[in-house]
Amino acid sequence: MRELLKVFKIGGGIIDDSAQLGQFVIELSKIAGKKILVHGGGKGASDMLQILGIEPRMINGRRITDAATLDIVTMFYAGKTNKQIVALLQQQQVNALGLSGADGNVIRATKRPVREVDYGFAGDLNDQSVDANLLHQLLQQDLTPVFCAITHDGQGQLLNTNADTIASSVAKALASQYEVELHFCFEKNGVLADVQDDQSVIPQITPTQYQELKANGVIAAGMLPKMENAFAALEAGVERVVIEHAMKINEPIKTVLCRS
Amino acid sequence: MRELLKVFKIGGGIIDDSAQLGQFVIELSKIAGKKILVHGGGKGASDMLQILGIEPRMINGRRITDAATLDIVTMFYAGKTNKQIVALLQQQQVNALGLSGADGNVIRATKRPVREVDYGFAGDLNDQSVDANLLHQLLQQDLTPVFCAITHDGQGQLLNTNADTIASSVAKALASQYEVELHFCFEKNGVLADVQDDQSVIPQITPTQYQELKANGVIAAGMLPKMENAFAALEAGVERVVIEHAMKINEPIKTVLCRS
Numbered sequence: 001m002r003e004l005l006k007v008f009k010i011g012g013g014i015i016d017d018s019a020q021l022g023q024f025v026i027e028l029s030k031i032a033g034k035k036i037l038v039h040g041g042g043k044g045a046s047d048m049l050q051i052l053g054i055e056p057r058m059i060n061g062r063r064i065t066d067a068a069t070l071d072i073v074t075m076f077y078a079g080k081t082n083k084q085i086v087a088l089l090q091q092q093q094v095n096a097l098g099l100s101g102a103d104g105n106v107i108r109a110t111k112r113p114v115r116e117v118d119y120g121f122a123g124d125l126n127d128q129s130v131d132a133n134l135l136h137q138l139l140q141q142d143l144t145p146v147f148c149a150i151t152h153d154g155q156g157q158l159l160n161t162n163a164d165t166i167a168s169s170v171a172k173a174l175a176s177q178y179e180v181e182l183h184f185c186f187e188k189n190g191v192l193a194d195v196q197d198d199q200s201v202i203p204q205i206t207p208t209q210y211q212e213l214k215a216n217g218v219i220a221a222g223m224l225p226k227m228e229n230a231f232a233a234l235e236a237g238v239e240r241v242v243i244e245h246a247m248k249i250n251e252p253i254k255t256v257l258c259r260s
Numbered sequence: 261m262r263e264l265l266k267v268f269k270i271g272g273g274i275i276d277d278s279a280q281l282g283q284f285v286i287e288l289s290k291i292a293g294k295k296i297l298v299h300g301g302g303k304g305a306s307d308m309l310q311i312l313g314i315e316p317r318m319i320n321g322r323r324i325t326d327a328a329t330l331d332i333v334t335m336f337y338a339g340k341t342n343k344q345i346v347a348l349l350q351q352q353q354v355n356a357l358g359l360s361g362a363d364g365n366v367i368r369a370t371k372r373p374v375r376e377v378d379y380g381f382a383g384d385l386n387d388q389s390v391d392a393n394l395l396h397q398l399l400q401q402d403l404t405p406v407f408c409a410i411t412h413d414g415q416g417q418l419l420n421t422n423a424d425t426i427a428s429s430v431a432k433a434l435a436s437q438y439e440v441e442l443h444f445c446f447e448k449n450g451v452l453a454d455v456q457d458d459q460s461v462i463p464q465i466t467p468t469q470y471q472e473l474k475a476n477g478v479i480a481a482g483m484l485p486k487m488e489n490a491f492a493a494l495e496a497g498v499e500r501v502v503i504e505h506a507m508k509i510n511e512p513i514k515t516v517l518c519r520s
Contacts, residue, residue, distance in 0.1 A: 051311075051312065052311065071340060074339050074340050074343055074344075075335035075336060075339035075340045076335060076339065077339070078338070078339040078340075078342070078343045079334050079335035079336065079337070079338040079339020079340065079342075080331060080334050080335045080338075080339065082338070082339075083334055083338045083360050083362055083363075083410060083418055084334075084418070086360070086362045086363055086412075087362040087412045087416050087417065087418050088416050090362055090365050090412060090414055090416070091414065091415050091416035095364060095365055096362075096363070096364075097363045097364045098360070098362070098363045100343050100346070100358070102343055102346045102347045102350055102356075102358070103343075103346055103356070103357045103358045104355060104356075104357045104403055105350050105355055134401070137401060141394070141397055143364055150343060152346075152347045152350060154350055154351065155351050156347050156348050156350070156351035157347065158343055158344070158347050
């Protein structure tokens with residue numbers, strides 16, 4: 001039987017709120033067994049870019065990462081946020097180890113090709129990007145890897161990478177060695193049947209039910225990329241995807257996506 | 261026979277010069293066998309502090325690390341500089357893994373006690389600070405640890421720590437498992453008999469010779485802390501301390517300090 005591994009992803013909202021981040025870290029420390037954390041960015045980098053007079057450029061909700069922006073996001077994500085989370089986890093006796101994709105060559109990305117839009121130093125992942133063996137070794141040493149959303153191309157170039165993509169790529173890469181649960185933590189209780197009602201959490205969704213919910217327009221547009229990402233992870237061998245409130249990971253309220 | 265391990269320390273001067281840093285990384289990649297790199301800060305953090313209107317405060321040549329300064333130095337040292345060096349080493353096929361002391365709890369420091377001066381969030385190390393077992397495991401996985409000069413106290417607090425101190429503490433901690441060579445790399449060819457003449461490198465210095473050189477005033481005041489640090493490392497089991505030019509680590513010109 002494969003050992004259980006839980007991969008948690010948290011977004012910028014929690015990182016911007018130190019009380020929430022502290023609470024999340026305490027809740028995460030109560031989760032027994034092997035775990036990995038992937039964290040997004042937060043507003044700090046955007047604020048710093050503004051102070052420095054570097055205008056944040058977004059196209060279709062995605063940041064354009066020029067060289068100056070890459071410098072700043074690397075400082076925030078890999079420096080401030082990552083080390084702060086690692087230190088807080090250590091305080092809770094979780095032996096966290098902060099990683100960018102460059103560290104140990106653990107996630108090698110490719111710079112996004114320029115088509116209609118030049119996203120700059122943005123990294124895309126493929127099925128070969130994650131070094132599952134190194135992660136397995138670190139997990140066997142009872143370390144808890146903590147990923148920021150910075151990767152590299154193996155040619156000396158750091159790359160800004162979507163944190164949801166990192167979480168699902170890490171989960172998929174470890175699915176043959178572990179029974180992997182992928183947890184997307186955000187500011188809602190789960191996938192809601194009624195976006196106005198935070199108690200209307202749908203407890204379980206299979207691929208068939210997802211198609212129905214999508215056809216009926218129940219699942220809001222903003223949730224669709226996360227859901228597609230989640231079902232792709234299930235197809236690739238991840239056991240369960242859990243969508244839950246970051247402050248309630250140890251409470252029963254959540255949505256579980258499963259293969260059938 | 262213990263395996264050879266080389267611990268290299270580079271300072272801010274190289275980090276501020278991307279051409280020099282790139283060349284150092286290439287030279288380091290030619291060094292066969294187990295190695296660890298410790299890097300100092302560089303001017304970037306001070307420049308950023310100035311842009312943000314945070315006045316750098318120094319007492320007796322040491323930075324006072326208030327909370328805002330700690331944030332910025334963590335971003336630069338653990339974020340920008342550390343990940344940049346790791347990515348450059350990966351480009352040269354060196355499987356580098358960036359670390360702060362918080363990562364894997366590998367260096368636990370204590371906040372410097374407030375006596376005449378309050379240094380703020382400055383971390384001091386002792387004989388128990390470095391987790392030699394974790395470093396040994398990483399080295400056995402053919403990883404090259406790359407340390408920035410940020411540690412933690414185990415209670416959730418990051419601490420700014422002297423990079424020379426980190427290098428010698430890491431070297432001392434591994435001296436029972438490895439034959440450790442500690443390399444202090446800087447912008448001179450070694451310890452000079454005549455500070456005006458960069459060719460006047462003293463090839464070897466024993467503790468007895470050091471006392472004579474110090475008594476005769478041959479060794480310049482600025483070198484004394486580095487020398488004291490070096491001989492303390494030798495006393496604690498480090499095999500050799502090498503003082504050399506960061507651009508010439510593969511050339512024979514250097515000063516070797518040894519126990520006798």
